[in-house]
Amino acid sequence: xxxxxxxxxxxxxRTADLLELQGANPFRIRAYRRAARTxxxxxxxxxxxxESGADLSELPGIGDDLAGKIxxxxxxxxxxxxxxxxxxxxxxxxxxLNVGGLGPKRVMALHTSLxxxxxxxxxxxxxxxxxxxLKGFSEKxxxxxxxxxxxxxxxxKRFKWIVADEIAxxxxxxxxxxxxxxxxxxxxxxxxxxxxxGDLDILVTCAKxxxxxxxxxxxxxxxxxxxxxxxxxxxxxxxxLQVDLRAVPGISYGAALYYFTGSKAxxxxxxxxxxxxxxxxxxxxxxxxxxxxxGRTEEEVFRxxxxxxxxxxxxxxxxxxxxxxxxxxxxxxxxxDMRGDLHAHTKASDGRNSLSEMAAAAxxxxxxxxxxxxxxxxxxxxxxxxxxxxxxxxxxIDRLNEKLKGITLLKSCEVDILExxxxxxxxxxxxxxxxxxxxxxxxxxxxxxxxxxxxxxxxDNPYFNILxxxxxxxIGEREPYALEMERIVRAAKERGCLMExxxxxxxxxxxxxxxxxxxxxxxxxxxxxxxxxxAHLGYMHLGVAQARRGWLxxxxxxxxxxxxxxxxxxxxx
DNA sequence: GCCGTTTTCGGCCCGACTGTTTTCAGTCG
Numbered sequence: 229x230x231x232x233x234x235x236x237x238x239x240x241x242r243t244a245d246l247l248e249l250q251g252a253n254p255f256r257i258r259a260y261r262r263a264a265r266t267x268x269x270x271x272x273x274x275x276x277x278x279e280s281g282a283d284l285s286e287l288p289g290i291g292d293d294l295a296g297k298i299x300x301x302x303x304x305x306x307x308x309x310x311x312x313x314x315x316x317x318x319x320x321x322x323x324x325l326n327v328g329g330l331g332p333k334r335v336m337a338l339h340t341s342l343x344x345x346x347x348x349x350x351x352x353x354x355x356x357x358x359x360x361x362l363k364g365f366s367e368k369x370x371x372x373x374x375x376x377x378x379x380x381x382x383x384x385k386r387f388k389w390i391v392a393d394e395i396a397x398x399x400x401x402x403x404x405x406x407x408x409x410x411x412x413x414x415x416x417x418x419x420x421x422x423x424x425x426g427d428l429d430i431l432v433t434c435a436k437x438x439x440x441x442x443x444x445x446x447x448x449x450x451x452x453x454x455x456x457x458x459x460x461x462x463x464x465x466x467x468x469l470q471v472d473l474r475a476v477p478g479i480s481y482g483a484a485l486y487y488f489t490g491s492k493a494x495x496x497x498x499x500x501x502x503x504x505x506x507x508x509x510x511x512x513x514x515x516x517x518x519x520x521x522x523g524r525t526e527e528e529v530f531r532x533x534x535x536x537x538x539x540x541x542x543x544x545x546x547x548x549x550x551x552x553x554x555x556x557x558x559x560x561x562x563x564x565d566m567r568g569d570l571h572a573h574t575k576a577s578d579g580r581n582s583l584s585e586m587a588a589a590a591x592x593x594x595x596x597x598x599x600x601x602x603x604x605x606x607x608x609x610x611x612x613x614x615x616x617x618x619x620x621x622x623x624x625i626d627r628l629n630e631k632l633k634g635i636t637l638l639k640s641c642e643v644d645i646l647e648x649x650x651x652x653x654x655x656x657x658x659x660x661x662x663x664x665x666x667x668x669x670x671x672x673x674x675x676x677x678x679x680x681x682x683x684x685x686x687x688d689n690p691y692f693n694i695l696x697x698x699x700x701x702x703i704g705e706r707e708p709y710a711l712e713m714e715r716i717v718r719a720a721k722e723r724g725c726l727m728e729x730x731x732x733x734x735x736x737x738x739x740x741x742x743x744x745x746x747x748x749x750x751x752x753x754x755x756x757x758x759x760x761x762x763a764h765l766g767y768m769h770l771g772v773a774q775a776r777r778g779w780l781x782x783x784x785x786x787x788x789x790x791x792x793x794x795x796x797x798x799x800x801x
Numbered sequence: 802g803c804c805g806t807t808t809t810c811g812g813c814c815c816g817a818c819t820g821t822t823t824t825c826a827g828t829c830g
């Protein structure tokens with residue numbers, strides 16, 4: 229059984245949880261968590277690295293010890309230190325760490341004093357009012373635990389970026405109407421454009437925070453006030469989204485924005501740089517002793533630690549700090565770089581608009597071209613096109629292109645990849661298209677090896693151009709299908725195939741990590757909206773955001789090219 | 802457990818809020 233990076237990361241995170249319960253050295257715990265992240269973000273499988281004899285201790289945050297443990301896990305599937313720790317604690321105990329308000333100290337107190345071993349035990353003890361009597365606890369804390377159990381459960385809920393954005397906009401507008409508020413900005417993972425957002429971090433500047441916080445907790449969407457101080461307050465909205473509001477004076481705007489944008493791992497790493505320079509960074513500024521050196525803008529903060537500005541999308545401590553120091557930061561692709569969209573549907577299959585409506589909408593966005601990619605026949609539920617209907621559509625496009633000014637429609641098709649790896653339409657019609665966009669729409673549950681080989685076989689077809697929504701995930705609804713992404717990427721590179729970043733808000737597929745894997749392998753990408761109506765063409769910025777998070781530059785993305793160069797880039801080798 | 806222009810030991814980011822607390826521990830981000 230192959231060991232996946234996610235398995236190793238999960239073992240290390242679990243080890244860290246148990247070490248926390250044990251009261252181990254916090255830095256040792258952090259080392260396990262950092263290693264878990266490094267492995268989870270790795271562009272190749274750790275297993276293949278181990279097998280090829282690579283030195284894992286070269287990886288950031290992984291030394292000789294953890295490199296040895298990783299090798300052990302790859303070879304045996306087991307992690308002795310984890311197994312040892314698991315013997316020391318009941319299996320359900322770490323789940324208690326996910327209950328709001330409970331950390332390692334309180335969990336251990338509950339365990340040793342009341343024999344609470346899992347969430348069910350906790351629930352019973354709360355109901356029996358046993359917890360209030362414990363030292364360091366109280367009736368109030370007991371009530372908070374009960375409340376956390378009832379309302380928030382133990383599973384973290386994340387929101388699709390677009391949903392969080394829809395909630396943030398009216399809230400930000402409302403906040404900016406509060407007396408004394410100058411700037412309002414959404415920071416956190418929303419600003420970093422992560423595909424999902426766990427909570428909203430909003431920053432305001434004002435002379436006095438207290439009245440702003442008092443107003444904030446009265447926002448009409450607030451379901452619950454979690455904390456309420458003078459410079460910071462946390463609420464739960466009716467939507468279930470948690471919002472942290474922080475207030476700082478204008479002179480600290482840049483430092484606070486930088487601080488609250490995160491990520492935490494990025495901030496920790498940059499602060500460590502500051503410490504080496506004898507500086508201290510906090511949300512109020514950059515300080516040498518008591519002297520403030522910077523804070524009004526983010527650029528000032530970066531300058532003080534000797535770094536150029538790092539775009540929010542890159543701030544994940546995935547090498548951006550090292551790249552910044554070396555002057556190697558990527559010049560990230562922007563929405564303005566995009567010259568066309570390579571995945572769009574019309575009424576012919578399951579879209580809402582006609583060819584000419586889609587063309588007009590694309591031209592209004594300033595595009596040079598738009599690929600019409602209605603579904604192929606296998607997707608009957610979407611009224612997929614057979615050979616005859618596709619030929620007819622091509623004729624329609626040819627005729628329309630003669631009339632259109634400023635935009636060219638490209639003849640294409642979203643061709644189903646059949647279970648056998650064959651494409652859903654014969655080569656005789658595929659060769660007449662400007663390009664193909666190929667995707668998996670059924671049999672999601674094949675084992676990784678078979679799914680991978682299905683896709684690679686499809687890529688063997690000389691008319692295969694772009695692998696659309698390569699993992700098939702639907703955020704919050706459907707997990708990505710099992711896939712050996714490195715093999716897919718390698719196969720794409722060898723055959724001159726491209727991969728898509730699908731910009732639909734519930735897909736965002738490839739994700740940021742996979743984008744980076746593809747880029748590092750030299751595979752070109754297309755950022756496409758998979759529009760099923762004219763309005764969807766506006767999702768481009770979501771795909772671009774994931775591309776930016778994956779370090780992509782305009783030169784990595786084919787639909788930044790003018791039409792002539794695009795045609796060249798689509799040619800298979 | 803990692804790491805090194807502080808290099809094989811001794812550091813490791815920093816502050817706000819809560820609740821129980823007479824000065825701080827725990828949790829969170």
